Amino acid sequence: MMDLLIPDKTHDESRQGEALMLKAETAKNNGRKLYIESYGCAMNFSDSEIVASILAESGFETTADYSVADVIFINTCSIRENAEQRVRNRLKEFTVAKVKNPGLVVGVLGCMAERLKSKFLEEEKLVDVVVGPDAYRDLPNLINQVDDGQKAVNVLLSREETYADISPVRLNSNGINAFVSIMRGCDNMCSFCVVPFTRGRERSRDPLSIVAECRDLFDRGYREVTLLGQNVDSYKWTSLQPSPKERALEGQIEAGVENDKSLRLGEVGGVNFANLLEMVALIDPDLRVRFSTSHPKDITDEVLYAINKYDNICNYIHLPVQSGNSRILDLMNRTYDREWYINRIDAIRRIIPDCAISTDVITGFCSETDEEHKDTVSMMDYVKYDFAYMFKYSERPGTLAAKRYADDIPEEVKQKRLTEIVAKQQEYSFYRMQARIGRVERVLIEGFSKKSDKDYCGRSDQNAMVIFPVGENYKPGQYVNVLIERSTTATLIGKVIPQTP
Numbered sequence: 001m002m003d004l005l006i007p008d009k010t011h012d013e014s015r016q017g018e019a020l021m022l023k024a025e026t027a028k029n030n031g032r033k034l035y036i037e038s039y040g041c042a043m044n045f046s047d048s049e050i051v052a053s054i055l056a057e058s059g060f061e062t063t064a065d066y067s068v069a070d071v072i073f074i075n076t077c078s079i080r081e082n083a084e085q086r087v088r089n090r091l092k093e094f095t096v097a098k099v100k101n102p103g104l105v106v107g108v109l110g111c112m113a114e115r116l117k118s119k120f121l122e123e124e125k126l127v128d129v130v131v132g133p134d135a136y137r138d139l140p141n142l143i144n145q146v147d148d149g150q151k152a153v154n155v156l157l158s159r160e161e162t163y164a165d166i167s168p169v170r171l172n173s174n175g176i177n178a179f180v181s182i183m184r185g186c187d188n189m190c191s192f193c194v195v196p197f198t199r200g201r202e203r204s205r206d207p208l209s210i211v212a213e214c215r216d217l218f219d220r221g222y223r224e225v226t227l228l229g230q231n232v233d234s235y236k237w238t239s240l241q242p243s244p245k246e247r248a249l250e251g252q253i254e255a256g257v258e259n260d261k262s263l264r265l266g267e268v269g270g271v272n273f274a275n276l277l278e279m280v281a282l283i284d285p286d287l288r289v290r291f292s293t294s295h296p297k298d299i300t301d302e303v304l305y306a307i308n309k310y311d312n313i314c315n316y317i318h319l320p321v322q323s324g325n326s327r328i329l330d331l332m333n334r335t336y337d338r339e340w341y342i343n344r345i346d347a348i349r350r351i352i353p354d355c356a357i358s359t360d361v362i363t364g365f366c367s368e369t370d371e372e373h374k375d376t377v378s379m380m381d382y383v384k385y386d387f388a389y390m391f392k393y394s395e396r397p398g399t400l401a402a403k404r405y406a407d408d409i410p411e412e413v414k415q416k417r418l419t420e421i422v423a424k425q426q427e428y429s430f431y432r433m434q435a436r437i438g439r440v441e442r443v444l445i446e447g448f449s450k451k452s453d454k455d456y457c458g459r460s461d462q463n464a465m466v467i468f469p470v471g472e473n474y475k476p477g478q479y480v481n482v483l484i485e486r487s488t489t490a491t492l493i494g495k496v497i498p499q500t501p
């Protein structure tokens, strides 16, 4: 899904510079340069920042130019076949760099590494290191092994690893929004999905380390955090761990924590996702909190009330439906049906009246009939999503669907259904955008718009991109009120109006 949200991108050199400056005091510069490129979901981009941090501690600098790199890492996605193909094509482009510099280390990280394991080394001769998502702490050792002339593989999955103590180097950052991983892995076993096999069992990260990371980001000028997990609603931290006070006494977390209002919630036993949202929201009213991804089976009214209670928890929920038909949802092992999903949509509309909703849809899943596809279309009519990521079903080796069901919908039928829902979504995106005309949106300025440096862009609370003229009295990282005058299907356009006291 999120390979559309964040198209495959190389890291921007100017932002790399910032990350290096941040790390300069601690790094024991070893004179070697790391180039890291990420594909797939936001979690992968977040993981690349953890990798950069681990290697910065070993003295690596990062570079945005792979031709000058000593180590090239490609952080991969397996979610659909075309995501894997893209990575293989990209690897071919690194061949010239390796011929020029035989000492160059080429590594494959992430989901494809985990899925293919040492087979990757046989299939792609260029590759020296294969590392799964739970083995990044081992990277310095693995690079040493390659320096000694061996190939290296570590694809061990862990039940505990959350990299909680690692402060990520922010790559490609605008200094305003950051991703923060709150959990890893997934226990859901949706039948189409490879993630439980590539990212292992679900585990939640210590809430105190999450709050500490978000607070640090805020103190460094960041104004928006997106809490990441495959199913954030099943976030759970039990009270078996020592309380914040005990840990402060042990010197594990900063002194003064006992007086920290946002941490007190963590002391009353377990922390669920609603509690965590609240803990992060309490850091500062000027820190916006977003999250992804919610799961329809787990999103509770408690979470919805928490969103409604705090102005700085954004009114935006990504709630993947996958299909609007109950039989297909059952085959997908999503563990909810059409009625349940509609019940959750109704709860969102009731508890958070002005909430944007986006979704993921798969067309042409095994045995899906035209009638069943129409149920997906009618779900889109019911919800009128603000935004959707839409995909043709792609069979993934090893998944439950690949084992149990035939991938029997012809490619042209999958495509026809996809084209139909894409057109439908265009209509509803435009409808949602048009509904904002005449309203005033609170926008966090992110920078110049892509098209013109006479305009700024930023996101509204509901996650819509807003464009408005640059002005002397405001700059990126600040909030402004924008009166919306017109829209396209993807963008709101308006002008800044004075803040009301």
Ligand code: SAM
Binding pocket: 001, 002, 041, 079, 080, 192, 193, 194, 195, 229, 230, 231, 293, 294, 295, 320, 322, 360, 361, 362, 391, 392, 393, 394, 395, 396
């Ligand atoms: N954990 C999230 C959830 O359950 O909604 C999303 C995980 S996945 C990285 C993102 C999206 O990719 C899914 O919501 C689904 O729509 C899509 N996806 C996953 N496996 C797929 C497959 N085999 N073929 C097509 N799309 C797929």
Ligand code: SF4
Binding pocket: 186, 187, 188, 189, 190, 193, 194, 195, 196, 230, 231, 295
């Ligand atoms: Fe995949 Fe389902 Fe887990 Fe999402 S919830 S990552 S779709 S198995």
